[in-house]
Amino acid sequence: MWTYEKKLQFPVQIKTPNPAMAKVIITQLGGPDGELAASMRYLNQRYSMPYKECKGILTDVGTEELAHAEMIGAIVHQLTRCLSVEEIKEAGFDAYFVDHTTGVYPQAAAGFPFTTAVLQSKGDALTDLFEDLAAEQKARTTYDNLLRLVDDPDVIAPLKFLREREVVHFQRFGDALRVVQDNLDCRNFYAMNPEFDK
Amino acid sequence: MNSEKEKLMKVIRESDFVIQECALYLDTHPRDSAALRLYGDQQALRKKAVDAYEQAFGPLTTAGNQFSSWRWIDDPWPWDLED
Numbered sequence: 001m002w003t004y005e006k007k008l009q010f011p012v013q014i015k016t017p018n019p020a021m022a023k024v025i026i027t028q029l030g031g032p033d034g035e036l037a038a039s040m041r042y043l044n045q046r047y048s049m050p051y052k053e054c055k056g057i058l059t060d061v062g063t064e065e066l067a068h069a070e071m072i073g074a075i076v077h078q079l080t081r082c083l084s085v086e087e088i089k090e091a092g093f094d095a096y097f098v099d100h101t102t103g104v105y106p107q108a109a110a111g112f113p114f115t116t117a118v119l120q121s122k123g124d125a126l127t128d129l130f131e132d133l134a135a136e137q138k139a140r141t142t143y144d145n146l147l148r149l150v151d152d153p154d155v156i157a158p159l160k161f162l163r164e165r166e167v168v169h170f171q172r173f174g175d176a177l178r179v180v181q182d183n184l185d186c187r188n189f190y191a192m193n194p195e196f197d198k
Numbered sequence: 199m200n201s202e203k204e205k206l207m208k209v210i211r212e213s214d215f216v217i218q219e220c221a222l223y224l225d226t227h228p229r230d231s232a233a234l235r236l237y238g239d240q241q242a243l244r245k246k247a248v249d250a251y252e253q254a255f256g257p258l259t260t261a262g263n264q265f266s267s268w269r270w271i272d273d274p275w276p277w278d279l280e281d
Contacts, residue, residue, distance in 0.1 A: 006258050007207065008276045009214070015279075056225035064218065074277035081279065168222070175226035 009067040010161040014078040014154040019093035021155060022079035023109065025146060029072040030106025030114035033138035039065035041119040041135060045128045048195040053179045054125065061169050068162055073104045075158060124193045129177045136170035206251040213244035
């Protein structure tokens with residue numbers, strides 16, 4: 001189960017709306033390397049994971065990703081406040097607007113809706129952790145790309161915070177990978193799948 | 199934003215950050231006594247700040263709501279832009 005805390009992990013207070021920015025940042029909510037995909041990936045990989053350290057890290061990182069999804073939602077919401085029809089047209093926000101007005105909908109920058117087709121729960125501890133390590137790096141690159149496009153300090157601060165969390169999670173998944181390997185035959189890590197072969 | 203509210207929220211956020219960092223680290227290093235100590239110290243700091251915050255500015259969780267009124271739903275919510 002989960003409990004909601006009525007606060008953001010890092011503050012989001014964006015004074016100047018910018019729908020063009022919202023259109024690309026939304027990818028970190030519903031895109032292929034976004035926070036929602038990250039959370040669903042880790043939380044669903046937990047069930048077949050045999051090692052307690054890894055059950056812990058998948059649960060705790062998967063939970064933190066939900067807080068990140070909420071921060072992205074807050075950024076997108078605040079970037080699309082009080083828009084005129086002219087501003088919507090000028091920013092190229094019209095395609096999103098006709099489908100969702102200024103509601104926050106989890107989709108990629110290119111417009112396709114959130115899909116679990118971008119993530120995997122493979123039922124193999126090594127495979128899943130390598131996927132998780134790659135996922136953190138892909139998300140980090142996405143934040144790097146977004147930071148190239150943004151010039152509003154109100155938007156840069158939370159994006160930088162979220163970028164840094166990807167790096168930390170990558171390091172922690174690296175530790176989890178070591179735990180898995182320590183439990184396997186060091187002469188051949190791939191001799192068996194600890195989530196299936198007993 | 200009310201400056202006392204901001205100050206308390208800053209303490210809560212900062213201790214939450216340290217607690218989260220310790221928790222993630224402790225998942226794969228459960229016997230690191232320095233990390234455990236830091237985790238405990240920050241929990242105590244956080245509890246004090248949360249109690250003061252909830253008393254003055256309303257609950258952070260539904261369990262933190264006082265019995266006399268339902269302040270849980272009061273604005274602002276976390277995604278609201280504050281003046």
